[in-house]
Amino acid sequence: MIEATGLSKVYGSKTAVEGVSFTVKAGQVTGFLGPNGAGKSTTMRMIMGLDRPTSGTVTVNGLHYADHKAPLHEVGALLDAKAVHISRSAYNHLRAMAATHNIPTSRVHEVIEMTGLEAVARKKAGGFSLGMGQRLGIANALLGDPQTLILDEPVNGLDPEGVLWVRNLVRYLAGQGKTVFLSSHLMSEMAQTADHLIVIGRGKIIADAPVQDIIAGTRQVKTLVRTSAATQLSALLSGDGVTVDQGQPETLEVTGLDARKIAQVALDNRVLVYELTPQQSSLEDAYFDLTKDEVEYHSHLTGGPAGEFAPETAPATAGK
Amino acid sequence: MTTMTETQTSRVRSTAGTKGVTFAGVLRSEWIKLFSLMSTRILLLLTLVAIIGVGALAVLIRFSFLDEMARQARDQGQTLTPEMMSQTFPPGSGFDLYNLPNAGLQIGILVLGSLAVLFISSEYATGMIRSTMNAVPRRTPAFVAKAILLAVISYVITTIAAVATFLIAMPVFQGLGLDLDWSTDGVLYSVFTGGLYVAGVALIGLSLGALLRNSAGGITVLVGLFFVLSIAASFMTFIPGDFWKYVPQYLPSDAGGRFLSIGHTDGVIDPWQGGLIFLGYVLLFLVPAMIVLKKRDV
Missing domain, CATH: 3.40.50.300 (P-loop containing nucleotide triphosphate hydrolases)
Structure with missing residues (x-):
C-alpha cells in the first residue's frame, strides 16, 4: 500500500x-x-x-x-x-x-x-x-x-x-x-x-x-444517428441539455438523449432513421474531458462516488 | 508498524532471499560494479605496470648518474667510495634512495584519483546512480562502501608497486656498493606510507565526483589540485619576503609529499604534520560530499 x-x-x-x-x-x-x-x-x-x-x-x-x-x-x-x-x-x-x-x-x-x-x-x-x-x-x-x-x-x-x-x-x-x-x-x-x-x-x-x-461517469452518452432528414431531426431533437452535431450529410451526433428517446422522436415525426448507434465512451474521451480543465472538475471528482462524476455542464464539442 | 513490516517480509518468496540490506552486501555490490567493467580491470593492471615502470626508470637514471661519476673518478685515478656517493644526495633534496619505492607515485595519483572520480561520476552520467540509490536508499552506506573499496585497492596496488620497485632498485645499488636494503632508514616507511597518500587522493577524487557529478569536471579539479596548484605555488617562492616560501608546503600535494619523507628538516613541516594536514584535506572533501549525497535529489 x-x-x-x-x-x-x-x-x-x-x-x-x-x-x-x-x-x-x-x-x-x-x-x-x-x-x-x-x-x-x-x-x-x-x-x-x-x-x-x-x-x-x-x-x-x-x-x-x-x-x-x-x-x-x-x-x-x-x-x-x-x-x-x-x-x-x-x-x-x-x-x-x-x-x-x-x-x-x-x-x-x-x-x-x-x-x-x-x-x-x-x-x-x-x-x-x-x-x-x-x-x-x-x-x-x-x-x-x-x-x-x-x-x-x-x-x-x-x-x-x-x-x-x-x-x-x-x-x-x-x-x-x-x-x-x-x-x-x-x-x-x-x-x-x-x-x-x-x-x-x-x-x-x-x-x-x-x-x-x-x-462511464465523465461523459454523457453520445449516439450516432443516420437519417434522410438530418436538418429536420436535428431541429426536433435540440433542446435543453441536448446537443446535436451535424457532421457528414445525413449524419448526426446526439449527446444528452439516449437511443430509445431519439427513436421515439423520429417515430412521432415520421422521420426515416436508418442507423442508430450508441457510441461507447472510451477512456480516451474521459481522459480528455478530465484534463481539459482540471480546476473545473477538481471538486467533483476527487473522492466522490461514481454518479457524481458527470460534470453538470459538459461542453458538447469536447474531446473531438 | 513493526508487526506490519514483519508480515511483509515473511510473504517474500525464499528464492529472493530475506536478509535485507547489509553493509557487507553493499560492499560486495560495489566490488561487483567496479570489477565488472573491463575498463577498470585494464586500468588497474596498467597502473600497476606504470608505477613500477616509472620506478624502474628512476632507478636507471640514478644508477647512470652514479655510474658516470664513478667512471670519471676512475679516469682521474680515484675511487669513489659509497660514502662519497651518498653525500651527492644531500638530505631533503629528493634524491634519497630510501624513497625510491615511491618513485612512480605520481602516476598512481593521476590514474587512481581519476578512477575514483569516475567510480561515482559515471553513475551520474549513465543514470546508474538511481538504481544504486533504490537498492540502498539510505545512500551513505553505498558511498562509504565505494570509499573503502577505492582506498583499499589504491593502497594495495601502490604498495605492491612500491615493493616491486624496491626489489628492482636494491640489487642495482648494492652492486655499486651502496648500503641499501629493507633495513635502510626510511625504506619500510616509504613502502607502507606511499599507498596511504594515494588512497587519500582516491578519496578526494571520489568526493569530487560526488560533489560535481561530472567526470571531466572532477578529474580537472583533481589534476588542478595535485599537479597545477603545486607548480603555480612554486612561483610564490620568488615573491620577496620569507612568508611566501612557507605557503606551498601546506598545499595537499606538498603536505602529502612531506608526509612521505623522513626526519626533520629546518624550515618545513615534519612528516607527521604533513600527514595530518593531508588527512584534513581528505576530510574537507569527504564530509561535504557525504552530506550533499544524502540530501540531493538524484
Missing part, C-alpha cells in the same frame, strides 16, 4: 507536484495517468526517496521507503529504463543490485528468464534497444520479489508481445495480493490493465476512481 499525503515538489520556480494525496491499495492494479509533464515521474521518484518532497509525506507499507530494512523486498521500481551503466552487462548489473540485499544469484537467473533476457544478459546494457532496456528495468524491479511494484511507463518501447506480457504480469501480481502502481500516458493500455485510476494534471490529482466509473 502506498499512501501520499499533501505531497508537493517545487523545482526552483516550477511546481511539479502540488499537494497530492492518494492511496494505492494492494491486490489491484492502479494506473497513474496524465499528460507529459503532469508530475507522474516526480511523484514516483518521491515515493522511492530519490527526490525529497518540498512538503508532505509518502509511505510504502507504513514506512518511508528508505526506512525499510529490506527496501528491494518492499518495493521494486522501474523509474527509468536507462538507470544502468552502459558498459556493464545486464547480468552483472542485476548481480550488483542483488548483492546489496544478499539476494542469491539464482534469483538473478530467474528474473533474466522471466523477462526473456537470456540471449543478451551477458552483453553491455548500453547496446540494448529501448525494449530490451525496459525488460532489464522490469527484471531489476522484480529482483527482490517485492510486495509493491512501481512501474513508470513500463510498456514504452515494448513490442506487442512485450506489452501483453507486462499486462499479464501486473494482473498476475495484483492477483497475488501485491500492490501495483503503474504510470502511462497510453489510455488504451490503462483501460485494459488497470482496475483503478489516479489521473494527474499539472501536478494535481483530478480523478481518483475505478476505471469503469471514470469511463
Whole structure:
C-alpha cells in the first residue's frame, strides 16, 4: 500500500507536484495517468526517496521507503529504463543490485528468464534497444520479489508481445495480493490493465476512481444517428441539455438523449432513421474531458462516488 | 508498524532471499560494479605496470648518474667510495634512495584519483546512480562502501608497486656498493606510507565526483589540485619576503609529499604534520560530499 499525503515538489520556480494525496491499495492494479509533464515521474521518484518532497509525506507499507530494512523486498521500481551503466552487462548489473540485499544469484537467473533476457544478459546494457532496456528495468524491479511494484511507463518501447506480457504480469501480481502502481500516458493500455485510476494534471490529482466509473461517469452518452432528414431531426431533437452535431450529410451526433428517446422522436415525426448507434465512451474521451480543465472538475471528482462524476455542464464539442 | 513490516517480509518468496540490506552486501555490490567493467580491470593492471615502470626508470637514471661519476673518478685515478656517493644526495633534496619505492607515485595519483572520480561520476552520467540509490536508499552506506573499496585497492596496488620497485632498485645499488636494503632508514616507511597518500587522493577524487557529478569536471579539479596548484605555488617562492616560501608546503600535494619523507628538516613541516594536514584535506572533501549525497535529489 502506498499512501501520499499533501505531497508537493517545487523545482526552483516550477511546481511539479502540488499537494497530492492518494492511496494505492494492494491486490489491484492502479494506473497513474496524465499528460507529459503532469508530475507522474516526480511523484514516483518521491515515493522511492530519490527526490525529497518540498512538503508532505509518502509511505510504502507504513514506512518511508528508505526506512525499510529490506527496501528491494518492499518495493521494486522501474523509474527509468536507462538507470544502468552502459558498459556493464545486464547480468552483472542485476548481480550488483542483488548483492546489496544478499539476494542469491539464482534469483538473478530467474528474473533474466522471466523477462526473456537470456540471449543478451551477458552483453553491455548500453547496446540494448529501448525494449530490451525496459525488460532489464522490469527484471531489476522484480529482483527482490517485492510486495509493491512501481512501474513508470513500463510498456514504452515494448513490442506487442512485450506489452501483453507486462499486462499479464501486473494482473498476475495484483492477483497475488501485491500492490501495483503503474504510470502511462497510453489510455488504451490503462483501460485494459488497470482496475483503478489516479489521473494527474499539472501536478494535481483530478480523478481518483475505478476505471469503469471514470469511463462511464465523465461523459454523457453520445449516439450516432443516420437519417434522410438530418436538418429536420436535428431541429426536433435540440433542446435543453441536448446537443446535436451535424457532421457528414445525413449524419448526426446526439449527446444528452439516449437511443430509445431519439427513436421515439423520429417515430412521432415520421422521420426515416436508418442507423442508430450508441457510441461507447472510451477512456480516451474521459481522459480528455478530465484534463481539459482540471480546476473545473477538481471538486467533483476527487473522492466522490461514481454518479457524481458527470460534470453538470459538459461542453458538447469536447474531446473531438 | 513493526508487526506490519514483519508480515511483509515473511510473504517474500525464499528464492529472493530475506536478509535485507547489509553493509557487507553493499560492499560486495560495489566490488561487483567496479570489477565488472573491463575498463577498470585494464586500468588497474596498467597502473600497476606504470608505477613500477616509472620506478624502474628512476632507478636507471640514478644508477647512470652514479655510474658516470664513478667512471670519471676512475679516469682521474680515484675511487669513489659509497660514502662519497651518498653525500651527492644531500638530505631533503629528493634524491634519497630510501624513497625510491615511491618513485612512480605520481602516476598512481593521476590514474587512481581519476578512477575514483569516475567510480561515482559515471553513475551520474549513465543514470546508474538511481538504481544504486533504490537498492540502498539510505545512500551513505553505498558511498562509504565505494570509499573503502577505492582506498583499499589504491593502497594495495601502490604498495605492491612500491615493493616491486624496491626489489628492482636494491640489487642495482648494492652492486655499486651502496648500503641499501629493507633495513635502510626510511625504506619500510616509504613502502607502507606511499599507498596511504594515494588512497587519500582516491578519496578526494571520489568526493569530487560526488560533489560535481561530472567526470571531466572532477578529474580537472583533481589534476588542478595535485599537479597545477603545486607548480603555480612554486612561483610564490620568488615573491620577496620569507612568508611566501612557507605557503606551498601546506598545499595537499606538498603536505602529502612531506608526509612521505623522513626526519626533520629546518624550515618545513615534519612528516607527521604533513600527514595530518593531508588527512584534513581528505576530510574537507569527504564530509561535504557525504552530506550533499544524502540530501540531493538524484
